[in-house]
Amino acid sequence: MSAAITAEEINAYLAEAFPISGQRCIDVGERWAIAAITPDERARRPGNIISGPTIFGLCDAVLWYALFGAVGLEPMALTSELSIRYLRPAQGDTVFARAELHHVGRRSVIGSIRCWVDDAEDKTVAVAQGTYIRPQARS
Amino acid sequence: MSAAITAEEINAYLAEAFPISGQRCIDVGERWAIAAITPDERARRPGNIISGPTIFGLCDAVLWYALFGAVGLEPMALTSELSIRYLRPAQGDTVFARAELHHVGRRSVIGSIRCWVDDAEDKTVAVAQGTYIRPQARS
Amino acid sequence: MSAAITAEEINAYLAEAFPISGQRCIDVGERWAIAAITPDERARRPGNIISGPTIFGLCDAVLWYALFGAVGLEPMALTSELSIRYLRPAQGDTVFARAELHHVGRRSVIGSIRCWVDDAEDKTVAVAQGTYIRPQARS
Amino acid sequence: MSAAITAEEINAYLAEAFPISGQRCIDVGERWAIAAITPDERARRPGNIISGPTIFGLCDAVLWYALFGAVGLEPMALTSELSIRYLRPAQGDTVFARAELHHVGRRSVIGSIRCWVDDAEDKTVAVAQGTYIRPQARS
Numbered sequence: 286m287s288a289a290i291t292a293e294e295i296n297a298y299l300a301e302a303f304p305i306s307g308q309r310c311i312d313v314g315e316r317w318a319i320a321a322i323t324p325d326e327r328a329r330r331p332g333n334i335i336s337g338p339t340i341f342g343l344c345d346a347v348l349w350y351a352l353f354g355a356v357g358l359e360p361m362a363l364t365s366e367l368s369i370r371y372l373r374p375a376q377g378d379t380v381f382a383r384a385e386l387h388h389v390g391r392r393s394v395i396g397s398i399r400c401w402v403d404d405a406e407d408k409t410v411a412v413a414q415g416t417y418i419r420p421q422a423r424s
Numbered sequence: 425m426s427a428a429i430t431a432e433e434i435n436a437y438l439a440e441a442f443p444i445s446g447q448r449c450i451d452v453g454e455r456w457a458i459a460a461i462t463p464d465e466r467a468r469r470p471g472n473i474i475s476g477p478t479i480f481g482l483c484d485a486v487l488w489y490a491l492f493g494a495v496g497l498e499p500m501a502l503t504s505e506l507s508i509r510y511l512r513p514a515q516g517d518t519v520f521a522r523a524e525l526h527h528v529g530r531r532s533v534i535g536s537i538r539c540w541v542d543d544a545e546d547k548t549v550a551v552a553q554g555t556y557i558r559p560q561a562r563s
Numbered sequence: 564m565s566a567a568i569t570a571e572e573i574n575a576y577l578a579e580a581f582p583i584s585g586q587r588c589i590d591v592g593e594r595w596a597i598a599a600i601t602p603d604e605r606a607r608r609p610g611n612i613i614s615g616p617t618i619f620g621l622c623d624a625v626l627w628y629a630l631f632g633a634v635g636l637e638p639m640a641l642t643s644e645l646s647i648r649y650l651r652p653a654q655g656d657t658v659f660a661r662a663e664l665h666h667v668g669r670r671s672v673i674g675s676i677r678c679w680v681d682d683a684e685d686k687t688v689a690v691a692q693g694t695y696i697r698p699q700a701r702s
Numbered sequence: 703m704s705a706a707i708t709a710e711e712i713n714a715y716l717a718e719a720f721p722i723s724g725q726r727c728i729d730v731g732e733r734w735a736i737a738a739i740t741p742d743e744r745a746r747r748p749g750n751i752i753s754g755p756t757i758f759g760l761c762d763a764v765l766w767y768a769l770f771g772a773v774g775l776e777p778m779a780l781t782s783e784l785s786i787r788y789l790r791p792a793q794g795d796t797v798f799a800r801a802e803l804h805h806v807g808r809r810s811v812i813g814s815i816r817c818w819v820d821d822a823e824d825k826t827v828a829v830a831q832g833t834y835i836r837p838q839a840r841s
Contacts, residue, residue: 551692
């Protein structure tokens with residue numbers, strides 16, 4: 286099977302709905318997505334370190350894009366819970382995140398996320414795991 | 425016992441180190457802190473909802489301030505892990521977060537956080553729980 | 564308001580449904596509960612330390628009892644997610660857990676839990692936070 | 703590179719240290735491990751469902767075995783934090799868990815875990831993510 290949406294379609298939606306977020310979808314599949322952000326000064330710490338909340342925001346976004354890959358554009362899907370672990374400082378220009386879905390249910394979508402910086406894909410800077418609630422099921 | 429630092433001292437530090445974050449410390453005690461942010465357009469969703477990552481960023485910050493309340497200013501303390509649960513949309517202008525510390529160790533500090541919007545302190549919008557690693561113990 | 568159930572009623576249900584779990588409800592309110600377990604050898608580690616999964620199981624149980632306090636006996640409510648942090652070794656005979664609910668929705672219940680051992684209530688051994696999904700909303 | 707220990711060595715250690723846990727290591731690599739448990743009545747719910755805390759306990763164990771695979775037997779490594787998400791009821795006889803390590807540091811080890819039941823490896827019943835603290839670094 287193939288993804289329910291393309292990265293171009295996700296980015297077109299983001300450009301309209303969140304023109305200044307800076308987050309972009311790099312690629313998307315039926316149960317996964319890759320996203321990136323090249324944050325500006327506001328999201329940096331001394332030593333050219335990308336801030337933790339910026340990485341969290343990217344994890345949150347890439348899980349949403351993976352959900353889009355599974356079920357199509359669903360803007361009203363909302364993060365229910367997300368936990369993140371930071372492994373090493375995210376030193377560099379661009380942080381990438383890849384989400385894999387474990388579960389695509391009628392009410393919820395659950396996935397894991399791994400993050401790295403620039404071309405150091407083997408040096409994980411953070412991992413996360415979380416749940417989106419799909420629109421009809423919001424409590 | 426009293427806090428190792430005041431809210432004014434924390435805000436003076438933030439104004440110098442993170443002049444554009446918008447986060448501020450409202451109050452701080454020996455094992456707790458309260459923080460707030462009144463985010464601009466970038467951090468808002470349709471319906472005047474404050475974005476999830478903005479709330480996460482505030483949880484992350486207020487746990488840091490509570491750590492300062494316990495041990496004094498410690499800029500190199502780093503978030504090790506943080507999990508957040510969203511309870512209802514954060515509709516309003518200003519989101520507040522209160523952190524309570526459960527543990528202040530030589531190597532780590534663990535706390536819980538509760539968030540609300542404007543003066544609706546009894547309507548929790550998010551809860552979180554997480555760990556900071558203190559400088560000498562970074563792995 | 565008062566709790567929707569008493570500790571005696573919860574314990575009567577547990578004795579019938581889970582006669583060998585060893586977990587018991589100590590007290591319950593409208594949005595909170597206290598539980599305890601005095602585990603046998605199987606759940607102990609060298610040094611009379613109560614095992615981590617035993618503490619997790621008690622956190623899971625006490626959140627369920629707090630849900631009962633809020634809405635009455637609801638055996639089909641299921642844990643959706645739970646995160647736990649261990650603060651110090653749980654040395655002693657009986658571990659206690661107290662859950663506080665942050666949210667009681669039609670579909671989900673969210674709460675925080677704090678654990679201690681024997682009469683050292685001020686020495687937290689673990690904290691947790693998690694979500695139960697109520698029967699009608701299982702995804 | 704190869705694992706620092708074999709599944710047989712881990713099981714020999716478990717048989718001596720935890721003779722009645724029922725958990726066993728199926729296989730182990732340099733950065734991963736697979737574990738299983740076939741729980742008795744105590745860990746079952748109506749409908750032949752394996753209990754949530756039993757699955758949590760297996761996640762906790764398999765992350766420990768993966769750590770052994772990376773650094774050798776290290777009984778004093780302790781769970782620092784672990785979060786679990788349940789995806790569907792764990793109906794069946796034996797639950798399996800596979801841990802993958804993202805980080806093997808001097809002070810901490812971080813990994814993700816996926817669980818399934820019997821031979822339905824593609825039907826994930828739970829996912830987890832967590833941190834072990836290595837002996838020299840306990841806070």
